[in-house]
Amino acid sequence: MFSEIQIGNPIFGVITLKAWLKNRTKTQVITVCLLLIGFIASMIFINNNYELYDRTIVQITDVQEINREDQVDTHGNEDEHVTQHIVGEIKNGSDKGKSTEFDNEYMQSLALDYELSAGDEIFLAQDGNAAGDIKRDKYFVFAAWIFLVILLAVGKSRGALSALSLLVNAVILSVALDIYIQHPSISLSLITLISIIIFTVLSLLMATGFNEKTYTAILTTLIATGVSLIIAYAALRFTGEQGLRYEEMAFLTRNPQTIFMAGLLIGSLGAVMDIAITLSASMFEMYEKNNHISIETLKKAGYEIGKDIMGTMTNILFFAYVSGSIPMLLIYFKNAAPFGFTVSMNLSLELARALVGGIGIVLTIPIAVYISIFFIRRKQAKL
Amino acid sequence: MNVLILLAIILFALMTWVGGMKGVRSFIALFINFLIVLMAVFVMNDPSGNPIIIALIACGFISAVSLFFINRVNNKTVLAFLATIVTMVILIFFIIILTEQSMIYGLGEEESGEITTFNVHIGLNFVQIATAVIIMSTIGAIVDTAISITSPMREIYEQNPDISRKNLFLAGIRIGRDILGTNTNTLFFAFFGGYMGLLIWFKDLDYTIGDIINAKVFNDELLTIFISGIGISIVIPASALMSAYYLKKKKKDIVLEDKK
Numbered sequence: 001m002f003s004e005i006q007i008g009n010p011i012f013g014v015i016t017l018k019a020w021l022k023n024r025t026k027t028q029v030i031t032v033c034l035l036l037i038g039f040i041a042s043m044i045f046i047n048n049n050y051e052l053y054d055r056t057i058v059q060i061t062d063v064q065e066i067n068r069e070d071q072v073d074t075h076g077n078e079d080e081h082v083t084q085h086i087v088g089e090i091k092n093g094s095d096k097g098k099s100t101e102f103d104n105e106y107m108q109s110l111a112l113d114y115e116l117s118a119g120d121e122i123f124l125a126q127d128g129n130a131a132g133d134i135k136r137d138k139y140f141v142f143a144a145w146i147f148l149v150i151l152l153a154v155g156k157s158r159g160a161l162s163a164l165s166l167l168v169n170a171v172i173l174s175v176a177l178d179i180y181i182q183h184p185s186i187s188l189s190l191i192t193l194i195s196i197i198i199f200t201v202l203s204l205l206m207a208t209g210f211n212e213k214t215y216t217a218i219l220t221t222l223i224a225t226g227v228s229l230i231i232a233y234a235a236l237r238f239t240g241e242q243g244l245r246y247e248e249m250a251f252l253t254r255n256p257q258t259i260f261m262a263g264l265l266i267g268s269l270g271a272v273m274d275i276a277i278t279l280s281a282s283m284f285e286m287y288e289k290n291n292h293i294s295i296e297t298l299k300k301a302g303y304e305i306g307k308d309i310m311g312t313m314t315n316i317l318f319f320a321y322v323s324g325s326i327p328m329l330l331i332y333f334k335n336a337a338p339f340g341f342t343v344s345m346n347l348s349l350e351l352a353r354a355l356v357g358g359i360g361i362v363l364t365i366p367i368a369v370y371i372s373i374f375f376i377r378r379k380q381a382k383l
Numbered sequence: 384m385n386v387l388i389l390l391a392i393i394l395f396a397l398m399t400w401v402g403g404m405k406g407v408r409s410f411i412a413l414f415i416n417f418l419i420v421l422m423a424v425f426v427m428n429d430p431s432g433n434p435i436i437i438a439l440i441a442c443g444f445i446s447a448v449s450l451f452f453i454n455r456v457n458n459k460t461v462l463a464f465l466a467t468i469v470t471m472v473i474l475i476f477f478i479i480i481l482t483e484q485s486m487i488y489g490l491g492e493e494e495s496g497e498i499t500t501f502n503v504h505i506g507l508n509f510v511q512i513a514t515a516v517i518i519m520s521t522i523g524a525i526v527d528t529a530i531s532i533t534s535p536m537r538e539i540y541e542q543n544p545d546i547s548r549k550n551l552f553l554a555g556i557r558i559g560r561d562i563l564g565t566n567t568n569t570l571f572f573a574f575f576g577g578y579m580g581l582l583i584w585f586k587d588l589d590y591t592i593g594d595i596i597n598a599k600v601f602n603d604e605l606l607t608i609f610i611s612g613i614g615i616s617i618v619i620p621a622s623a624l625m626s627a628y629y630l631k632k633k634k635k636d637i638v639l640e641d642k643k
Binding site: 052053054055071073074075077078079107108109110111112113114120123133134135136137139140143144146147150151153154155156158159161162165166169170173174177178180181199203207231232235236238239241242243244254256259262263264265266267268269270271273274277278281303306307308309310311312313314315316317318319320321322323324326327329330331332333334335337343348350351352353355356357358359362363365366 | 385386387388389390391393394397398401402403405406408409412413416417420421423424425427428430445449453454477481484485486487488489490492501502503504505506507508509510512513515516517519520521522523524526527530531534556559560561563564565566567568569570571572573574575576577578579580582583586587593596597598599602605606609610611612613616617619620
């Protein structure tokens with residue numbers, strides 16, 4: 001929708017907004033209107049939802065820097081300690097509308113604290129005398145809208161389906177974890193396995209509908225995930241998990257091993273599904289174009305496509321996992337922690353995730369090729 | 384034996400078995416990319432450098448390795464490279480504004496507990512570091528999408544050289560739509576798999592929806608997914624447009640040369 005007016009312009013001739021509107025179907029115009037209304041309504045809501053929170057929200061009206069001094073730590077890292085005097089207006093609760101004052105201290109590197117400026121909205125800390133956290137919901141909703149609109153603009157109905165499938169998957173994950181928390185007797189592995197089956201079936205059906213290539217992709221994904229689980233488990237057992245530093249796994253309230261294994265499987269699931277559907281879709285398409293295509297040609301073509309996507313897919317997982325450790329790596333290095341220690345403490349789990357994901361991706365290729373061939377052969381036999 | 388080394392050996396063996404020489408190159412590329420990330424971290428250690436610029440330069444190297452080393456230098460990889468750069472340039476402003484405004488920089492309260500023995504006031508700019516992290520997290524997906532579009536577009540063009548520029552562009556967009564959903568899905572699962580612990584933490588400690596939606600770590604993760612999705616969406620028209628423009632222009636040049 002939008003991509004064509006914005007990006008299409010310089011090359012395909014000037015399309016005025018009016019002409020563009022003329023070329024749209026009714027559904028498209030209605031969709032755009034609904035999106036616009038939804039966007040405006042939710043932005044107004046999220047910017048005025050103060051009463052929904054129990055914690056006191058303060059909108060900062062005035063900031064004055066009252067002190068700034070240099071600090072040097074034992075490793076020679078220079079930083080500045082800054083104190084701000086904050087004046088703000090309370091936005092909710094019994095003191096709504098009243099003015100409040102407090103001091104906000106921060107270090108210039110902003111590793112733990114915030115530099116506040118007029119207009120920011122914050123949650124007041126429990127004692128009422130410091131900034132607790134930032135009100136981020138509006139940015140979250142704003143970014144979600146931009147994401148949705150661009151997804152729809154480029155992907156149209158396919159984009160809508162992918163957004164929907166992300167939402168459905170998030171809900172499934174949340175429900176699965178709720179079940180896990182409420183019924184400690186059910187093991188996380190079992191819940192993860194069942195969720196993986198639901199994720200796979202729903203996501204792939206939503207992506208390509210009820211047909212043979214979808215069934216092939218579902219079967220491939222489940223088998224490939226199963227095999228990579230066995231490989232990962234065997235490797236962990238064989239080495240006695242030597243080299244994995246669970247102690248640095250953040251956010252732990254439970255047994256790290258189980259959570260790590262569950263995360264390992266779910267983490268590579270998206271990539272495995274991606275490869276499975278790409279391969280089965282292109283192999284079935286080749287068969288549709290030429291019903292008598294030889295199995296040998298199909299197999300070779302499947303492997304060719306697989307080789308092309310293998311490298312970049314492993315890269316996606318690698319960067320998604322490893323980049324998040326950069327701040328921690330920097331903190332370790334700046335505290336003069338030894339290189340090997342720093343890397344193994346901060347990257348061992350991420351690297352294990354990326355490697356197991358990569359193993360899953362590569363395994364998917366032959367599995368997808370052979371399962372597609374199995375179904376295509378059956379179809380050819382019926383001809 | 385160290386489990387990481389064992390897993391790396393298994394991955395290498397599988398990649399070689401399935402992908403032959405290309406598999407070997409893919410594995411080496413992964414290794415080089417790891418070194419590039421470590422190098423970037425080393426350079427960021429210097430407080431006078433700008434982490435955003437360092438991340439952008441690192442991304443340039445990473446895309447060059449992923450594209451040119453695995454797939455060799457040819458017009459489809461060059462086009463994918465250029466499309467990646469253009470997308471990054473468009474995306475960077477959005478990332479900078481969003482990180483600064485939503486203050487998702489630094490460590491969340493959930494994370495900071497684990498490093499009590501270390502001094503975290505290390506004189507580096509954590510706002511810029513947060514931006515750099517988001518840039519680096521998205522680069523893999525953007526490069527993948529770019530090459531997945533320019534490569535089949537050249538095939539389409541070679542099979543139908545008479546295709547109009549507009550139709551070639553639209554074919555690229557259609558291919559892009561297929562990739563859009565699966566790539567956002569890949570990232571979604573990757574991030575949620577990595578943060579299973581965090582999600583269970585939220586549920587265990589009875590965080591309300593309001594607590595979660597305003598929490599720094601949660602926003603950091605989800606904004607990264609959204610930004611990656613936006614990046615994937617931008618690189619689709621960008622690479623389709625550049626390929627359509629370049630491939631058709633090349634044809635005109637050939638026709639002109641023939642006339643001469």
